[in-house]
Amino acid sequence: NTLTAIISALRQQEIGRSDALIAVGGGVTGDIAGFAASCYKRGIDFYNVPTTLLAQVDASVGGKTALNFEGIKNIVGSFHHPKGVVIDTDTLQTLNSRELYSGLAEVIKMAATSDAVLFALLESNTPLMGKIDEIVAAALRIKCDVVMKDPLEEGLRRVLNFGHTIGHAIEIASEGKLTHGESVAAGMIYFSSDQMRQRLEKILKRYDLPIKSPFSGDVLLPYLSQDKKRNDGLITTVYVESPGTFEFRNMTPEEIAGLIPIV
Numbered sequence: 001n002t003l004t005a006i007i008s009a010l011r012q013q014e015i016g017r018s019d020a021l022i023a024v025g026g027g028v029t030g031d032i033a034g035f036a037a038s039c040y041k042r043g044i045d046f047y048n049v050p051t052t053l054l055a056q057v058d059a060s061v062g063g064k065t066a067l068n069f070e071g072i073k074n075i076v077g078s079f080h081h082p083k084g085v086v087i088d089t090d091t092l093q094t095l096n097s098r099e100l101y102s103g104l105a106e107v108i109k110m111a112a113t114s115d116a117v118l119f120a121l122l123e124s125n126t127p128l129m130g131k132i133d134e135i136v137a138a139a140l141r142i143k144c145d146v147v148m149k150d151p152l153e154e155g156l157r158r159v160l161n162f163g164h165t166i167g168h169a170i171e172i173a174s175e176g177k178l179t180h181g182e183s184v185a186a187g188m189i190y191f192s193s194d195q196m197r198q199r200l201e202k203i204l205k206r207y208d209l210p211i212k213s214p215f216s217g218d219v220l221l222p223y224l225s226q227d228k229k230r231n232d233g234l235i236t237t238v239y240v241e242s243p244g245t246f247e248f249r250n251m252t253p254e255e256i257a258g259l260i261p262i263v
Contacts, residue, residue: 002032003032003035003036003039003067006021006032006033006036007036007039007040010036010040010044015040015044016041016044017041017042017043017044019044019045020037020044020045020046020047020083021033021036021037021040021044021045021046021047022046022047022049023046023047023048023049023082024049024051025049025050025051025052025055026050026051026052026054026055026059027050027052027054027055027058027059027060027180029055030048030050030055030059030060030065030082031059031064031065031066031067031077032065032067033046033048034046034048034063034065034080034082035065035066035067035076035077035078035080037065037080038065038078038079038080039078043080045083046080046082046083047082047083047084047085047086048060048061048082048084048085048086049085049086049087050085050087051091051092051094052091052092052095052099052103053092053095053099053100053102053103053104053106053107053132053136054102054103054105054106054180054181055103056087056089056092056103056136056140057103057106057107057110057135057136057139057140057143058103058106058110058139058143058160060082060085060087061082061085061140061143061144061147062081062143062147062160063079063080063081063082063147063151064077064079065077065078065079065080066078071172072172072226072228073168073171073172073228074228075228079151079152081151087136087140089132089133089136092129092132097208098179098208099179100128101181101207101208101209102179102180102181102182102209103181104122104128104181104207104209105163105181105182105184105185105204105207105209106139106181106184107122107135107136107138107139108122108185108188108200108203108204109160109162109163109184109188110139110142110143110160111138111139111142111243111244112162112188112192112196112200112240112243112244112246113159113162113238113240113244113245113246114142114146114159114244114246115138115142115243115244116242116243116244117138117244118135118138118139118142119199119243119244120243121134121135121138122135122203123199123202123203128207143160146159146160158229158236158238158248159238159246159248161229161236161237161238162188162191162238162240162246163184163185163186163187163188163191163238164184164187165187165191165224165227165229165235165237165256166186166187166190166191166213166220166224166256166259166260167180167183167184167185167186167187167188168183168187168223168227169187169215169220169223169224169227170183170186170187170213170214170215170220171183172223173215173219173220173223174214174215178210178214181209182209182210183210185204185209185210185211186209186210186211186212186213186214187213188200188240189201189211189212190213190256190259190260191237191238191239191240191249191259192239192240193239193240193241193242195242196240196241196242196243199243213260215260216260216261216262217256217257217258217259217260217261217262218257218262220257220260221253221254221257224253224256224257225253227253230253233252234250234251234252235250235251235252235253235256236248236249236250237249237250237251237256
């Protein structure tokens with residue numbers, strides 16, 4: 001597999017503990033390279049050069065590295081922060097619109113919970129690529145601030161999971177037909193007030209992102225029950241009343257599944 005191939009290459013090149021691994025690519029590339037770096041010789045440095053919007057605003061910073069295992073998303077992993085992150089938004093010109101908008105879903109997520117000004121910017125009619133540097137910088141400020149305050153996801157960092165509880169279940173159930181960002185986009189809808197939902201739907205539709213789950217709660221329940229954040233039978237979810245605000249709500253997988261109407 002990919003992890004074995006990376007570690008084998010590091011060994012064959014006689015990479016030592018004072019050397020470093022460089023990841024160039026999207027979120028999956030950064031995840032697998034970061035995890036390999038955390039394991040090899042009990043940890044070597046790695047640098048992240050994210051080339052997708054999703055990776056630039058979310059996956060490249062925060063120190064989370066992970067692999068999917070036996071159909072469960074991100075169940076094997078570690079916290080291993082990159083030594084440095086190099087971002088060039090010109091690389092986004094290589095993405096098709098679907099990949100670009102999928103990454104934007106993570107920006108919308110962070111704006112919804114933590115930055116009303118950024119949310120308003122996303123609602124405006126300014127062309128996306130005309131404000132992309134500002135958007136990436138604002139999203140990174142949110143992510144870095146949260147991670148610095150809660151590096152091991154013991155409290156505040158859970159806010160970054162807005163839309164992800166149902167989103168991860170949708171992503172797995174779709175068997176690759178929906179991207180991570182598309183799945184998260186749909187997942188946000190079920191944890192928003194009526195007014196917030198209307199505003200979210202308007203933005204999501206503009207960027208061809210889903211506004212509902214294509215699966216019923218019954219279909220998603222097995223995946224919700226496997227959520228790695230489940231503790232004592234409860235999952236901490238994130239609810240948004242209005243842009244820039246959030247609250248945590250502990251719910252059972254059954255309660256979460258009940259939020260989704262029968263398709």
